[in-house]
Amino acid sequence: MRGLGKFLTGIASSLAEAWEELRIHKGRVLLSLVGVAVAVCALTTVVGAGAMAEQLSREVSERQSGRPASITFSAYMQSPTGQIDAAAVDAAWTESLARHEVAFASRVTWASANVQYADGVSPANLQLIDVPYGEMHRVQIVDGAWFTDRDARRLAPAVIVNEVVWDRLGRPPMATHPTLELADSGVSAVIIGVSRAMSEYDGESAYVLNDAFPALGVVVDPMMMSSPSYEMWVPEEHADGLMQAISEEVRAALGEGSGFDGWRGDYGAWPEDPFLATKLVVAGVAVVILVLGALSLVNITLVTVRTRIREIGIRRTFGATGGRVFFAVMLESVVGTFVAGIVGVGVSIALVRSPLPAMLIGSSPDDMPGFPVEAAVVGILAATVVGALAGLLPALTAVRVKVIDAIRF
Amino acid sequence: MSVLLEARDVTRTVDVIDGEPLTILAGVDLAVAEGDRVSIVGRSGSGKSTLLNVLGLLDAPTSGELTFLGRDARRLRGAARDRLRGGEIGFVFQQFNLLPGRTALENVATPLYYDAGRAFWQREKIAREMLERVGLGERVAQLPSRLSGGEQQRVAIARALVRRPRLILADEPTGALDLATGQTVMELMEEVAGETGAALVTITHDPAIAQRASRHLRLEAGRLIADEPREYGGADAADAADDPAHAELVDGAAA
Incomplete structure (x- = not known):
């Protein structure tokens, strides 16, 4: 029981110490986190705006070639005159559609x-x-x-x-x-x-x-x-079956020598993802933004670690263990970047939901895509990971530093 | 009185790039008992701070035996060593080493964050009492930058003693203070240490400060030797000036 009490007190004191550190260094922490918040905001906005641009592109494509799965048929006659009885095709087409309940x-x-x-x-x-x-x-x-x-x-x-x-x-x-x-x-x-x-x-x-x-x-x-x-x-999963069935039915209704062939013209039938280029560009920009944000954070932490080494050395003389020092430095970085991530995502949602992107792009999609939750989650996670990585360096440095050297720093 | 700390033939060498290892401590023997008042003098670069770091479990000896409260310091590793140091040893530094940006109260409460017992939960109350004890009860909310040198060292003393350590290691505690303030600070430190029965090992250049101890040691050529206590000042000052040991101390202080 007493051991448990000590253990809990240890956790409470670690958290209290880390919080105290955050409070004392709030100015520096805030400054260093501005970069992370901006990076996460930019990352999430780029992904959100990318989703919007993709939706716009999708809609433009759908206006021209139809929505997935759009199947286009054409009728022809194999006779020398090539004349088609349009009324007969219309009737066969209507009947076939009714049979398959194509709305x-x-x-x-x-x-x-x-x-x-x-x-x-x-x-x-x-x-x-x-x-x-x-x-x-x-x-x-x-x-x-x-x-x-x-x-x-x-x-x-x-x-x-x-x-x-x-x-x-x-x-x-x-x-x-x-x-x-x-x-x-x-x-x-x-x-x-x-x-x-x-x-x-x-x-x-x-x-x-x-x-x-x-x-x-x-x-x-x-x-x-x-x-x-x-x-x-028609639904994509039924596209091939319906195309074949309707072709055969209309062809049969028109009689020998006639043809009724269908093909898919919508982007869903293209062998490659037509939005792959957009996605890659968005992902590339997002990664570059995040790397820049991470670099700025690492830069600041590397500079400030010099001032922290002395403090850490002093704490070590009073009994701070290596684990305790590591935890305090890491927690400051991770908690800070997590909060910065949330702030960045919040600002990003406000930006993407504002009329600004539509004004910049020149139009807005009919079906506004929902704010990409995965972008928000990735943004916050990325910020936290960046915080952990950026905190790792000074934390390891802090643990490995010789106390004697640190207090004379 | 029971022995707190015992060093036998302790050596400490450091590697030098492209050279032979440098021997700083060449076989130190020392025993410190509860309530002891030990002063260690020596020239600059003689290894006083290295010795203090070894005694304070901040550094490990290269060879020899070092026991603290009966525990072999060489076998103490990592967190166990840190906890023992935090709980039983208090440090006072020449440059005070107060944490910037924290008030006097927060500075004194800092060591209590590493106490896994009741002291952590009562850290503010304990720290406040300690500051009152060193005469700074009215200045608990002051930042170190707003305190005088003497006040800062009193805060440092309160911080070193707040966990009631059994050994206090003071590295040039009056080095950054004027003579009068230095004497006052030493009186206070001895008084507060006396209340808890803590042993006090002081490293100093100042003969007057060294004189306050009950045992006087000199670090010379990497070994501790007994140093005869002398009265410095007044008529004795002329004799003292002729004394090579005093000349060394003065040289060292000037350096």
């Missing part, structure tokens, strides 16, 4: 039409799609709303124009029910939404529902109109 699918066709603006007529690209396309390709609507199923039944066909068209029209509010005048057919299409331009080089374009397209009265030269492609967005 996200869209036919995609490109066409063009002349649009009448106040200052003249210009051609615009028309992308003929189905309602799920917006979700499948993360189409960003800056004003108004994306299509619903009811839009296909409108008497005045609905269109969603891009910002380039909207700008030419003078950016009329959606509440005023602006229209898009088609020069050739004289049909007025109701603009129900505006999609964000993907880049500054975008031309004039608009989305139209496949089923609403005939109502536009656009006469399209078959040679100028692309063959429809058929896209679906």
Whole structure:
């Protein structure tokens, strides 16, 4: 019992002594930890901002090629004329989708039409799609709303124009029910939404529902109109099976001589991680930052160890054991860097969650990634490890120093 | 009185780069009993501090026997040696060696952090009482930099005695003080040591300080020899000046 009491008193006195050391050296400790806190903050911010940049890149990729797993099919005929019965393909496609309960699918066709603006007529690209396309390709609507199923039944066909068209029209509010005048057919299409331009080089374009397209009265030269492609967005684990099954079913429905082939175009099908470069750059920058922070801490501890040697020598004369001295020096470093790590991560969360990164990058992701917990944990752990390593050197020096030399230092 | 510390034929040599090992202690014999007052004089570089470090278990002898409280110092290793030193030996240094940035109270309480018993929990109370005992009860919250040299040495004495050691080793305790303050500090140290029955081994250049001890030793050529006590000052000063031993001490002090 008495031995236990002594043991507990030993622990309490070690902690009390270490705390006392921290208190006495708080100025120096704080100064040395500023570097660590900044390093951890930078490390965590870089990883957090990296996650955001990766998400942005992912979303850009998904807007162009669809989300994982997006499968695109095209139909063809092996006959000399090569003509496809589009209605038959549509029917077989719809039936097959229903059979496999695929909720996200869209036919995609490109066409063009002349649009009448106040200052003249210009051609615009028309992308003929189905309602799920917006979700499948993360189409960003800056004003108004994306299509619903009811839009296909409108008497005045609905269109969603891009910002380039909207700008030419003078950016009329959606509440005023602006229209898009088609020069050739004289049909007025109701603009129900505006999609964000993907880049500054975008031309004039608009989305139209496949089923609403005939109502536009656009006469399209078959040679100028692309063959429809058929896209679906399915869970990755079912992608291969569904691709094969739907291909075979549609092919069977179309009869001999026809083809219906699918392929994956989303980034998930690429053989290498498309974000590997981003990840490596982020990790590289993070490691460099941490090493710099560690170097600054080691630098300071190496300088201050000279002043501490004398103190430690004095303590040794009063009975401080080597273990006790080691513990006190290490604890100061580890506790200090742990606290600095928490402060650094806290500041980093505030930074990453602020509007600042979006302002710097120029846009923010639709689905803001959560603050990377692993980055926070790695940041705090790295700080603590750095503290332990940075404390190890002076701690070992303190233990190994000859007391006689130390008190005369 | 029981023997606290006994050294028999203790030697201490140090390695010299590209040379023969340097012998600092060439066979020291010494016995210190409880309550002893021993002074050791010697020229600068004669090995006084080395001897004090060996006696204080800060350094190990190269050869010879050294026992402290009946325990063979050569067999004491690491933490056991540190604990024995912390509990039974108090050090007073010439330059006080107070911990900067800590108040007088914190300095005196420092050795109590290494006491695994009740003293740790009562460290502040014990340290305060000790400071009162050395006449600094009103200055407990002062930092060393705000204290005079004499006050700093009193704090150092309070710190050396706070764990009630049985042996006090003082290395030039008055070296940084003026004569009057030095005498006052020595009186105090002897008085406080007397209360606890601690033995006091003082290394000094100052003949007047050496004179206060009951046993007078001189370290010469690495060995301890008896040094006859002399009265210095007044009519005896002229005799003393002719004495080669005194000349050595004065030279040493000047150095």
